[in-house]
Amino acid sequence: MRCSTCGEVLAPGATRCSMCGSSVPAPSMIVRPAGFRVCPRCAYQGEGIAYFRRAGHAALLVGVGIFTYGLGGLVYWLARRNHLVCPRCGLGWENAARALSVTGPEPELRVIEARPDEPLPGGGMKRRILGVAMVLAATLLVLIGIVEGVAPAIAVGSVAGMAGSLSFYWGWRGQQARRDAVMRAIQRKVLRLADAKGGTLTVTEVAADLNLSISAAEKILTGMDDGFRVRGEISNEGVLYYEFPELLHRKELGTGD
Numbered sequence: 001m002r003c004s005t006c007g008e009v010l011a012p013g014a015t016r017c018s019m020c021g022s023s024v025p026a027p028s029m030i031v032r033p034a035g036f037r038v039c040p041r042c043a044y045q046g047e048g049i050a051y052f053r054r055a056g057h058a059a060l061l062v063g064v065g066i067f068t069y070g071l072g073g074l075v076y077w078l079a080r081r082n083h084l085v086c087p088r089c090g091l092g093w094e095n096a097a098r099a100l101s102v103t104g105p106e107p108e109l110r111v112i113e114a115r116p117d118e119p120l121p122g123g124g125m126k127r128r129i130l131g132v133a134m135v136l137a138a139t140l141l142v143l144i145g146i147v148e149g150v151a152p153a154i155a156v157g158s159v160a161g162m163a164g165s166l167s168f169y170w171g172w173r174g175q176q177a178r179r180d181a182v183m184r185a186i187q188r189k190v191l192r193l194a195d196a197k198g199g200t201l202t203v204t205e206v207a208a209d210l211n212l213s214i215s216a217a218e219k220i221l222t223g224m225d226d227g228f229r230v231r232g233e234i235s236n237e238g239v240l241y242y243e244f245p246e247l248l249h250r251k252e253l254g255t256g257d
Contacts, residue, residue, distance in 0.1 A: 039089060040091070041091045042091070044086050044089070048084030048085055048093030048096070050085075051082075052077070053087075054085060054087075054090055056090065057090070060076075121174060121181055123175050125171065129171075130167050131164045132164070134163055134164025135165060137164075138159075138160035138161030139157070141153050141156060141157030142157035142158060186212075186220055190224065191244070193205070193210065194242075198247075200248075202241045202242070203218045203240070224242075228245075229245065230243070231245070
């Protein structure tokens with residue numbers, strides 16, 4: 001560990017920095033930043049950096065821009081400008097495992113790495129776009145057939161319109177399936193976080209640890225609250241928190257042993 005004030009390397013178990021005298025938080029109080037992850041490729045632990053902060057990516061951007069008169073470089077920049085990568089090997093940071101600090105005996109040694117989530121299904125965007133384009137083209141073809149009195153054009157347009165509608169519906173179903181998969185993945189992360197936190201969570205904890213907005217975290221916890229496996233409670237201080245009775249029960253059994 002290093003001192004958060006002056007950056008001096010701290011001795012194991014130190015309560016104060018030998019350089020500046022600042023107090024050192026207990027290991028159980030250490031909170032990792034929301035973007036702290038573990039790279040599965042090179043084992044780097046920390047936060048990701050902007051995609052084009054890596055020299056190789058920046059050089060590739062310049063090269064693509066030169067050989068495409070700037071157009072390819074612009075497209076490349078727009079596609080990757082919001083991406084984060086591992087500072088060491090360049091792996092996309094969305095593929096890195098999330099690390100959560102856990103309180104308890106020797107908490108500095110107890111770090112839970114979230115298992116990589118299963119790949120999400122496609123959102124059906126291409127199918128929906130294709131479906132809309134086919135319906136528009138079919139509508140135009142049918143109108144031309146009606147005006148010109150060409151029956152084959154009307155027939156072909158009708159078939160194309162039906163195919164476009166089916167394509168759009170297929171894409172819409174894909175979008176719903178992706179939303180459901182995203183929600184399941186987030187709920188799994190919430191359950192792992194609840195396990196790490198001892199069986200109780202607040203909206204603020206979920207928002208901070210899973211890098212969500214307060215409203216999104218509240219919506220997720222409210223959706224999981226079934227009054228049985230997850231239930232909302234209010235403390236004596238008026239703080240709303242969510243209990244996970246099955247996790248609490250397992251913790252009690254472990255304590256009893």
